[in-house]
Amino acid sequence: MLGRASILAYFALICISSIQDTNAARLPEHMALRSSEYEPHTLMKKHGGEGTECDEKDFRKSMLKLIKEMPLIGLFDDIKNETKFEASGMTIAPYQDKQYDTDEWLWIVFDNLHALGRVDRHFEFASKKNMLVGHKPGEKDSQFEGITYVESTGNFIVMEEVRYHDEHDKLHPFTHELRLTADGTQYETLRVCPVHYELKHENKGFEGVHFQQRGEEGLLMGLCEGNHCWGGKRGRDAGHGRIVVAVSNGKHGEECGWDVLKTVEIPRTAFFTDYSGMAVRGNRIAIVSQENAALWIGTFDFEALEFTDEGRVFNFPRDNHCDIMYCNVEGVSWDRSGSCFRPCMAELSCCACRCNNGD
Template sequence: MDLHVWSRKGRLHALLLALLLSGASATRVANNLRTSAQSIKDELNQLSSFDLRNKYHALDGVATSTQRAGSNPQGRFNDDDEDEDEDMDDKSFLLLGASSDIGKGGSDDNGKDFCLKNKYRKRTFKVVKEMPFSGLFPELKRTRRFEGSGIAYAKGSYWVVFDSLRSLGQVDLRFSFRGPFNKLVGPVGEESQFEGISYDNVTDTFFVLRESMEHEEHGLVPLTEELRLTEGGNNYEVLGRCIVPFALQDVNKGFESLVVFWRDGKRHMLGLCESNFCKTVLGPDPPGLQRGNGRLVWATYHAPEDEYDECRWDVQKVIHLPSDAYLLDYSAISFRGEFGADVAVVSQEDAAVWVGSFDWKEMEFVDTNSDGTRMGRIYHFPRTSECRKQYCNVEGVAWIDEDRLVVTSDKSKRTQDFRCMEKDQSLHIIALP
């Protein structure tokens, strides 16, 4: 019998004993027992089917483990075995998780199935440490909104940009509460629309990305700003603003992340499109919502030739993400080390990260291993005890080492589930499972 039932039987026995000792009439005893029994029945009916299923799942696991004891001397499951999930690939598992998004017409039952899969254990990040931005900085500069969007490592710290601020966030490697080396650099200002940040170690400058702006000649295009820290590192100066003449269709679905690098004596950048195909997410059957069609734009810096010219990033190639990066959107990209092969791509909508490989010589993603198996894998952020999404606003990402990542979260939206509030406007350190 379930432990919940045993505890409630104890309550009935205690009530009966108290009534008898008080000398209550038989009618009063019967009425009190009837009322208490109905209350307990209602409590049992309200128990989450998910909780009960977890208990039965655990009991079933013990029984199954015992049955296997002949072939497994320890009588335990091997967590590396796929069990019933062996035919479910990363795409199917991702879609199962997406189908549980209640806010988008999903089913709660699908969420329970998602978390009870053995694959959930094998594909879910372990949270190492996390903290709201409001707890990281000793001085908040009278602001309470920290819409974390992009993050990059430079000069011994992690640097964060915020959609809501013009300040840069400098965070030391200890990620400590009100850390003495953590600070907001530059004025808070108005909303910046900064979505990404990258450090240029040749010029000792930062490039920050605005996902879109209206240009007289080229229409709706992404824009970068080059920043240099002032002496003492408490402020910065803007050295220039350069467009990427790459036509966008939606004002809120432009470039979400950038990586600046040098090759053959020239400065280059990679810009990650937020939507699939870099196309619109509006209208009937929009191409921007067709999963697995991520795009990374490679562009080369062009300096002004005279006082009448303007700097720009000339597009060299539109690089296709592998189809197994089967994501609904793309909010950030990070390579592990300069020209490192390991690459991570974050999806805010899916609360997931695709981890794969990149060939810098060919400027292409690597689709398969030498044995023909798919190179990339999709990992998921942990869910609540009810298997609901809680990391709903993940945006920026940077590698710490080969096993760990640091991620930033934007502010939760009014249209989102209230559970999204707990993890928003924060910095998270996560480990690969």
Template sequence: MKRKLLLPAIALLMLAISCKKEKEEMAPENASNNNTVVSGAVKRTATSLGAPVAEAKVYKLIPGYDKNEKFEASGVYYLDGFFYVVFDNRFKIAKIKSTLPINSSQNTLLGSGSGDSDFEGITYSNANPARFYVVEEAVQNGSNYQPRIREYDADMNYLSNKWVGYNFSSSNSNKGFEGIARVYRGGEDYILGLVEGTGKVPVLKKTNSKWEKIAEITLPASAAFSDYADIAVYGNKVAIVGQEDALLWVGTLSDTSWSFSGGTTYSFPTGNSQGVVGAGSNVLYGNVEGVSFISANQIVVVSDKVKSDQPSYQTYKDQSVHIFNLP
């Protein structure tokens, strides 16, 4: 009698498994889901971003370049239908149409200079006169290493630079500023920096001689990453990316104090060893170095070059521009 009952039960179980598998296979590729990730020593639940709205290798976007060129993207800013991208191995700054047209004359390199730039972030102020600001990670200044912020006009002509009053020792000089974001408050411009190794966010105000630190924001526990690669601000929304963890954090910037609150952690989508998003569990976006808001619900990120100790499948997404919707 028990055996007769067992066979129908097994059949029902197999049917349930089959239906679940069919449902998963029919789920749209850009659907988001929650997953558990570990960043540093912290285990957390992250919401997976869907497949990118669009993405492309930088060399494919700019006429006259091929796959042998290095575009080690480190920061990005969206403005009026274009992405302005900085590279730590180039002084020239890319201006790329946000529709990502391939090999298009709409995509250009601006400015001049040769060699490694150590550029790590870019932001923009629409105050009169309008200015772009680009940060060098950490440059030796006497016995210290300090970030240095370069100022450009609206046409990306270089104007001047000022040191940031924030010191790093030579032993950790590669843990300097990884990003900057402009905030307009009380009729004045401020810049938020982002320290790679600690996640501290110094609040900077420009004086006649330098960018002076007037406050410092500590990130909430929900943004505890292994490293910090860039920061972006859109109204009172703030976004921070971590390269090693392939994570994005979006929280709220206070209107009345220099502090962040709340926050949601997102993981970039995984894929297979051929770089196909949604077809496997490999971390594809392991080199995200820059982030900017396009709108409140859409971001652009850019990726650095894959390092020699990283898996080869991450080359499918390196040195690229990627557009994602926020769930």
């Protein structure tokens, strides 16, 4: 087994108009995902109906195009004796390595490893450019679910999904602020801080993270995995996604923390059963879902802390039978520019896994 999320894939958004205009060519609400008319995972119509969702024109227009994919285990020249890479989040951030001319890299977190994956965006097999940074063998699973880069400090913030807060014996997400060492092979943990948002389930916490500078204030955005920020049946109540926005309390050491400013409702066009990753570029937010094998993109106002449009849904590729090919899409990142590099196209990277073989 190579792990649940062992594929790194590069997708293109094929759209009728520029991806910068997310209102254009918006899918009808009933096409926002697999509707109840279809059997989950097979997408064959229920009750003896003919055809599949893939036969519908609007659905075909919403399909992402696969450019390239690579097993994560095949990317690293030195896998540090690891056999499982459960990729759970990613971001693009700079790092100047004197050996290579690459100035921006994909940085990946794994929920089973404490290492950061540094990957050249060409996805070269067993490349010496790619490495596991800060590998700590033998430690328990990290529960890292998201990563974001802070330009003002050059540090990373990694989101730990959920754990008990010792002081209050309640469940909270935690952030880890990491700084790379001078040679880039290790990292130092500067501080670990709770987000002051109580979670109700041990396995349903924050799945994505983004740090946004707003004037002199830094905003931390955490994407809840479950609807209503819950687990269980309520957490599967599709179309009630939430993003928690918080600011630092300004304290240091063990007293550090993030105070919640607002819980933002994701538009119901993102009619997903779960939410597994988030990426921000400019005023656009991309959100992926594991269970729905889909991507939603909407426009966000960082002053009002609210979405300004209904957004648009794109679907990950299906096979010839319209079966879902990527069952566990765990992370997403915009390309370098975040905008169309040619007419009607934009690129994103995702960490996922193939449904049937997981490698």
